[in-house]
Amino acid sequence: MKAMVITKYGGPEVFTEVEFPDPHPGPGQISIKVSHSSVGLVDAFFRRGMIPMLQPPFVTGLEVAGTVQELGEGVTDFRVGEPVVTLSLMSLGGYATVTLADAALTVSLDGLNVDPAQAVAALPNAVTAYLALTHIAYIREGESVLIHGAIGGLASAFPAVARLLGASRIVGTVRTSTKLEAARELAYDDVFVADKFPTAVGDERFNVVVDPVGGEILTSSFEVMAPFGRALLVGNASEQVATISNNMLWNKNLGVLGFSIGPYLQANPSFGRPAAQAVLGILAEGKLDLPLTILPLTDVAEAHRRMDAKEVIGRIVLRP
Ligand SMILES: NC(=O)c1ccc[n+]([C@@H]2O[C@H](COP(=O)([O-])OP(=O)(O)OC[C@H]3O[C@@H](n4cnc5c(N)ncnc54)[C@H](OP(=O)(O)O)[C@@H]3O)[C@@H](O)[C@H]2O)c1
Structure with a gap:
């Protein structure tokens, strides 16, 4: 060999x-x-x-x-x-x-x-997505999902799996506009460039945030989470450290969960x-x-x- x-x-x-x-x-x-x-x-x-x-x-x-x-x-x-x-x-x-x-x-x-x-x-990433969404984030039918690094290897398996599990709305972010078109071919309802996040989502709030990126985009994600929302941390492609406000977590009843397949x-x-x-x-x-x-x-x-x-x-x- x-x-x-x-x-x-x-x-x-x-x-x-x-x-x-x-x-x-x-x-x-x-x-x-x-x-x-x-x-x-x-x-x-x-x-x-x-x-x-x-x-x-x-x-x-x-x-x-x-x-x-x-x-x-x-x-x-x-x-x-x-x-x-x-x-x-x-x-x-x-x-x-x-x-x-x-x-x-x-x-x-x-x-x-x-x-x-x-x-x-x-398939391996779809299994990761399935186990993380069902066994860790406990996604429920009708919930909304935000997925960062939307066309990345791991992230790209999440929209179709979330849809299979009954997610009602699935939004992605990509780092640069060069990746928008490819991400829009996947099962996202909408995709934004990361530098427009979080303002681009307006008043929309998400039940589950899937984050393989980390750093600033994770820090901002807590602003767009619905009460009882769960942030599912699955990677750190940015190699940056996020800042998480403990007061925001308990005030909004938010959860931060990690998963490694x-x-x-x-x-x-x-x-x-x-x-x-x-x-x-x-x-x-x-x-x-x-x-x-x-x-x-x-x-x-x-x-x-x-x-x-x-x-x-x-x-x-x-x-x-
Ligand atoms: N939890 C698990 O079981 C599991 C399984 C597999 C992988 N992982 C982890 O998941 C992460 C991603 O792995 P991967 O193989 O999917 O990598 P990948 O294919 O390179 O995907 C990473 C994605 O994140 C984007 N990104 C990177 N930095 C960003 C930033 N600062 N802001 C916004 N988007 C950014 C990338 O966009 P650009 O290409 O434009 O930078 C790319 O689309 C890694 O940390 C890996 O170790 C975890």
């Missing part, structure tokens, strides 16, 4: 192509012949050493699609050759031609007429597949489709350069 290894913390140039023997799955695992591997901002954070639990050399990549290559002991619910997509690969290793995954956190695409590139780009599924592995089942229908209907840039696995440095330059609209998917 071939893997793109991060040899030291740094810029996109730190990836090196390395050949390894194919890994064999342990109990409860499968090995996957990778056809597509998605690139997320968290991979750039790993590469820069912002999450120092990982020491180089390591292979990042949290989500892959492909076919089952080998079954580990005790795995009976897959067959060799079956098309699959992973949820979150806690052991990483997705930037490779073969990777290992927990069978319990892998979903079959058998019989579904879905493009594996769209599946790997959207990897540790959540590690603690609750049985929650992944039912969530995937709930969103597979909208995946198959194309409602989770987002703009994709497909690059060869060996062009991972170029993929990361585009991430760092904030040139990506939707997601980059690597193809071995």
Whole structure:
């Protein structure tokens, strides 16, 4: 197998192509012949050493699609050759031609007429959105949702999932006007540029705010939350710190909640597949489709350069 290894913390140039023997799955695992591997901002954070639990050399990549290559002991619910997509690969290793995954956190695409590139780009994030909105934010039918970084990899899964869960109105913000058009193709009722926020929303108030961005836009979001509203913090793409007024929280009965899919599924592995089942229908209907840039696995440095330059609209998917 071939893997793109991060040899030291740094810029996109730190990836090196390395050949390894194919890994064999342990109990409860499968090995996957990778056809597509998605690139997320968290991979750039790993590469820069912002999450120092990982020491180089390591292979990042949290989500892959492909076919089952080998079954580990005790795995009976897959067959060799079956098309699959992973949820979150806690052991990483997705930037490779073969990777290992927990069978319990892998979903079959058998019989579904879905493009594996769209599946790997959207399904893991749709599962994140589903679990975060239902198990953490307790969204109710008829509620309104505001989603920041609206066309980002993670955020772009939220509008269709919120719609599936009965949200009555869904509004997004994007950092620059260059991303408005693409965001408007998703299930938003309205999309604003972030520098017009919060004035652009006028008197409108939101029951749930989904925030993968952090910093100033999160700080301003508390002004546009309805009483009993919940801010769902799912990332920090801006790398800025938000200021949260404790007085505003208790005066308006607001909640601030955090959600991270990897540790959540590690603690609750049985929650992944039912969530995937709930969103597979909208995946198959194309409602989770987002703009994709497909690059060869060996062009991972170029993929990361585009991430760092904030040139990506939707997601980059690597193809071995
Ligand atoms: N909670 C979880 O389980 C989970 C799962 C996956 C990812 N994440 C986290 O979620 C965050 C986003 O990851 P991603 O892979 O979706 O990244 P992404 O594809 O780069 O999306 C980030 C989005 O946020 C926008 N943005 C960045 N800075 C902004 C600012 N200052 N104001 C307004 N918008 C801004 C970006 O717009 P520009 O491109 O124009 O800057 C982009 O649309 C990261 O912190 C990641 O670690 C969390």
